[in-house]
Amino acid sequence: MxxxxxxxxxxxxxxxxxxxxxxxVFKVFYIQVIDYERLNKYASGLWSRNLPIEANRGLVYDRNGVVLADNLTTTSLVLIPNQIINKEMTSSKLSKILDVSVDEMKKHVYKKTSIERVHPEGRRLTYDIADEILSLNLPGVYLVKEAKRNYPFDTYMSHTLGFVGIDNQGLSGLELMYDDYLTGSYGAIKYFSDAKGKKLQLTEIYEKPQDGINVTLTINHEIQLALERELDNALSKYNPDQALGIVMDPNNGEILALSSRPNFSPSNYQDYTVEEINRNLPIWATYEPGSTFKIITLASVLEEKLIDLEKDTFHDSGSIKVENARLRCWKHGGHGSQTYLEVVENSCNPGFVSLGLKLGKETLFEYINNFGFGKKTGVDLNGEGSGILFNLDNVGPVELATTAFGQGVSVTPIQQITAVSAAINGGYLYKPYIVKSLNEPVTNSVIKLNESQLVRKVISEDTSSKVRYALESVVSNGTGRPAYIENYRVGGKTGTAQKVKDGRYMVGNYIVSFIGFMPADDPKVVVYIALDNAKGVTQYGGTIAGPIARNVMLETIDVLNIEKRKGGMPKEYNYLDKKYATVPSVVGMNVKDAMKLLKSFKVEFSGSGNTIMYQSPSVGERIYEGNVVRLLLTEGGD
Amino acid sequence: MVRLKKQTIDILLLITIITIAIFGIIMIYSASYIWAEYKFNDPLKFVKNQTLFFVIGMLLLYIVSKINYYTYFEYSNMLLLTCIILLIFVLIPGIGTVRNGSRSWFGIGSFGIQPSEFTKLALIIFTSKYLSKNIKDIKDIKKGVLPLIILTLLIFGLIMLQPDFGTGTIIVMTIMGMLFMSGVKFSFFMRIGMVGILGVVGLIIAAPYRVARILSFLNPWKDPLGSGFQIIQSLYAIGPGGIFGFGFGNSRQKHFYLPEPQTDFIFSIISEEFGFLGVIIISTLFLIIIIRGFTIARNCKDLFGKFLVSGIIFGLAFQTVLNLMVVVGLIPVTGVTLPFLSYGGSSLLITLASMGIILNVSRYQK
Known part of the structure; x- marks a missing residue:
């Protein structure tokens, strides 16, 4: 068998x-157990469709938590063409609601894609339209949340804040610079779909969008508001071509406010020219500083101990001859014989030429470089200019002389205010900055804190205090008097620079500026104001920019709680000026003695009796003559 | 005709067959209702047809299990001749209908009958008779084996005219398997294997790109929308099923990702819905049928019965393994259905009838 x-x-x-x-069976085991992760991931990608949900863009705050840029929630139309059953009807209904031609809408409805946005007609819909679409209850027609950027103060600080495009992408300013942080990440509603794009009756997964990171600025909203207001006032009063202002904390480089004109409305940025939008003047503009630059010459010469402000003198005949050039003083006929303090007060050009010549080009330019001129300050904003200095090899006595009083150099406002801050804060040059911290969106806790960065020490504490003294004297006795604030010890320097066009100075066209700080004994704030081609007035920095800076400084007194000072210099009066007088102490005196001491003031009494128990204002304060002094009386005494 | 004492049929085999066939109907429902609704606007279209064939098939199984298998010994020539005539008829346009690109069907209403399925069984019966009668000559290739090879290649040729490569391959391999089991020398199969290898080498020299295409099953992601499409979709069903599966009815790949999921790739859907545990159970059921089948063949007292049962089981096992290896990506796509589980009336009918024959053989055991 x-x-x-x-x-x-x-x-x-x-x-x-x-x-x-x-x-x-082993192969199946491999596929289902060992290769599970990979295949499941791929297959999920195949099955699931995402309805994107936009994240909120990070907010921008001022230093005290005032919101400078936030988001409005709007809705946008999203179509999933494969889920639309009646495409004709859907097209016609949507086209009516959105006011688009039916053909245009059909393009969207019939498009062979998994998700279609109706752009731009279906973006950022108003509540009414969104509601109308929702009430149709059409399959495949969805409304998703979209956040629209909102600037509560509109044109306020527009160059610095910047603006965003239709997809909330940062296009300029901080919005662009910090776009990666401000932009959150999309969330999604994930649903499962068959191969033909129809939704399957399976659970939807909601993935929360990750909101963008918040940005907190060093800006102080109230000071910024004051600066904006003052620039607007200046605009209507003088109609300058351009105007700008910066307020800085000299002790750490924090920018407290900055703005410029022309400005723009970030929500309607399309209506403005590229120049209007892109030029953030406080950091971009480059021009001859004029006399405000003399502060640098002054600081250098004091640090080098080449003069004694009060003892050394200079005779100004109205011009000074350097090599073959005759450099004139702004005052016709000159200032005559002056101490160097008076040279500073009078902003006397020949006087500063003599200081420049005393320093020599190497030394002066070394200080100019150390104060940060000729290169970007590194402020955390887009579009900073670097300014222009003479090449040291090309500097002859004439160039040295003009540089000493602020001509022939070109600087940016931010360089100017940063350098002056160093000159008056004890000699510390800080890197200016505007972003204080990046904050986590939910709790707003700090993720990254920007701290002040010392670039270098430029001059000594002692020199700095002399500079402050000289500049306080400028405001009390010299060209800066329009910025004087009684009891707050303002220091400052004016600047009036001719504009250069095609290599020649323009006639009757100046950039007038004022840089001021207070209190002079312990500076808390520096203010820089400049107007380009102010019209209808004699263009002097002191008379135009000085009062603007003064108004901004007045605001900072309240905002920063700056205390009244004693020991300030009294203002020197012109015949037009009202006089100040110091209030004497009368507490404890009888009425008769007190009245003798207070004869230059108006006196009001309250209470009854013959002895003065309390006086207001208190002793040592300086008020206008003829102002009211209130006295509270009591019984008793002698 | 040999008269033997009747015993009871193999109950384990019967229960396994019924279990797997009913499970097949349930899975055809789950796999096909989306597709059926889309194509015929009737989600129950496929499951109704399959149920009808299952009922007829079970009746057939019952009847066949009562018919003494030696009956086929008597009629084998006539059966095979009829089938060959049908194979020729089906090629004639107007008589045979074309489905999925092959003229393999006799259309009767919405049903289709595939003569190639019947031919497979008829040829197994014929071969069993031939081998049992010529067992002494089996060592002589020319005298014993060659006539059978020629007949098989003739039938293979007819089927390839439809064309139906899958069924043709199964028929040829089943006859080869039967020759192997009958005791044909190893050297014969070695030589056939050599011819096969030479053929493959020739193919590589002639058209390397075709080889690349055939080998694409090794990395289907090279051509995800072309040659790799079906295998990728199959892996996307099996993989995410994991150990326990998504549960009955919850396949995602049947939602148009895997085309015609009720046919060749139904095992993917089973893996997706019932996971690795389901795969183990189905594999076990198939193994029970295969092991019981070969056991019945061994215990059969006559050569005809042995060849008949082992031939049927070999065909079933070969088709099962071929289908599963395609579905899990071990070999290129061949277009072979899975016995009991894939949708297909003729196939289920013939499979159940064949099982009936085996069950009848199981009544006459040592």
């Missing part, structure tokens, strides 16, 4: 089949 052979062959066959089945 053949059974035995057949049976052994059957055994072989059976063995092979069993082995193959085991191989198959």
């Amino acid at each position: 053949f059974f035995k052979g057949i049976h052994s062959r059957i055994k072989i066959v059976l063995f092979v089949f069993i082995m193959l089945m085991i191989l198959i």
Whole structure:
């Protein structure tokens, strides 16, 4: 029989089949267990469709938590063409609501894509339109949340804050610079779909969008408001071509306010020219500083101990001859014989030329470089200019002389205010900055804190205090008097620079500026104001920019709680100026003696009796003559 | 005709067959209702047809299990001749209908009958008779084996005219398997294997790109929308099923990702819905049928019965393994259905009838 052979062959066959089945089961095990992660990920990508949900863009705050840029929630139309059953009807209904042609809408509805946005007609819909679309209850038609950027103060600080495009992408200013932080990440509603794009009846997964990171600025909203207001006032009063202002904390480089004109409305940025939008003047503009630059010459010469402000003198005949050039003083006929303090007060050009010549070009330019001129300050804003200095090799006595009083150099406002801050804060040059911290969106806790960065020490504490003294004197006695604030010890320097066009100075066209700080004994704030081609007035920095700076400084007194000072310099009066007088102490005196001491003031009494118990204002304060002094009387005494 | 004492049929085999066939119907429902609704606007279209064939098939199984298998010994020539005539008829346009690119069907209403399925069984019966009668000559290739090879290649040729490569391959391999089990020398299969290898080498020399295409199953992601499409979609069904599966009815790949999921790739859907545990259970059921089948063949007292049962089981096992290896990505796509589980009336009918024959053989055991 053949059974035995057949049976052994059957055994072989059976063995092979069993082995193959085991191989198959192992392969399935590999696919379902070992390769599970990868295949499941791929397959989920295949099955799931995402309805994107936009994240909120990070907010921008001032230093005290005032919101400068936030988001409005709007809705946008999203179509999933494969889920739309009646495409004709859907197209016609949507086209009516959105006021688009039916053909245009059909393009969207019939598009072979998984998700279609109706752009731009279907973006950022108003509540009414969104509600109308929702009430149609059409399959495949969705409304998703979209956040629209909102600037509560509109044109306020527009260059610095910048603006965003239709997709909330930062296009300029901080919005652009910090776009990566401010932009959150999309969330999504994930749903499962069949291969034809129809939604499956499976659970939807909601992925929360990750909101963008908040940015907190060093800006003080109230000071910024004051600066904006003052620039607007200046605009209507003088109609300058351009105007700008910066307020800085001299002790750490924090920018408290900055703005410029022309400005723009970030929500309607399309209506403005590229120049209007892009030029953030406080950091971009580059021009001859004029006399405000003399502060640098002054600081250098004091640090080098080349003069004694009060003892050394200079005779100004109205011009000074350097090599073959005759450099004139702004005052016709000159200032005559003056101490160097008076040279500073009078902003006397020949006087500063003499200081420049005393320093020599190497020394002066070393200080100019150390004060940060000629290169970007590194402020954390886009579009900073670097200014222009003479190449040291090309500097002859004339160039040295003009540089000493602020001509022939070109600087940016931010360089100017940063350098002056260093000159008056004890000699510390800080890197200016505007972003104080990046904050986590939910709790607003600090993720990254920007701290002040010392660039270098430029001059000594002692020199700095002399500079402050000289500049306080400028405001009390010299060209800066329009910025004087009684009891708050303002220091400052005016600047009036001719504009250069095509290599020649323009006639009757100046940039007038004022840089001021207070209090002079312990500066808390520096204010820089400049107007380009102010019209209808004699263009002097002191008379135009000085009062603007003064108004801004007045505001900072309240905002920063700056205390009244004692020991300030009294203002020197012109015949037009009202006089100040110091209030004497009358507490404890009888009425008759007190009246003698207070004869230059108006006196009002309250209470009854003959002895003065309390006086207001208190002793040492300086008020206008003829102002009211209130006295509270009591019985008793002698 | 041999008269033997009747015993009871193999109950374990019967229960396994019924279990797997009913499970097949349930899975055809789950896999096909989306597709059926889309194509015929009737989600139950496929499951209704399959249920009808299942009922007819079970009746057939019952009847066949009562018919003494030696009956086929008597009629084998006539059966095979009829089938060959049908194979020729089906090629004639107007008589045979074309489905999925092959003229393989006789259309009767919405049903289709595939003569190639019947031919497979008829040829197994014929071969069993031939081998049992010529067992002494089997060592002589020319005298014993060659006539059968020629007949098989003739039938293979007819089927390839449809064309139906899958069924043709199964028929040829089943006859080869039967020859192997009958005791044909190893050297014969070695030589056939050599010819096969030479053929493959020739193909590589002639058209390397075709080889690349065939080998694309090794990395289907090379051509995800072309040759790799089906296998990727199959892996996307099996993989995410994980150990326990998504549960009955919850396949995602049947939602148009995997085309015609009720046919060749139904195992993917089973893996997706029932996971690795489901795969183990299905594999076990198939193994029970295969092992019981070969056991019945061994215990059969006559050569005809042995060849008949082992031939049927070999065909079933070969088709099962071929289908599963395609579905899990071990070999290139061949277009072979999975016995009991894939949708297909003729196939289920013939499979159940064949099982009936085996069950009848199981009544006459040592």
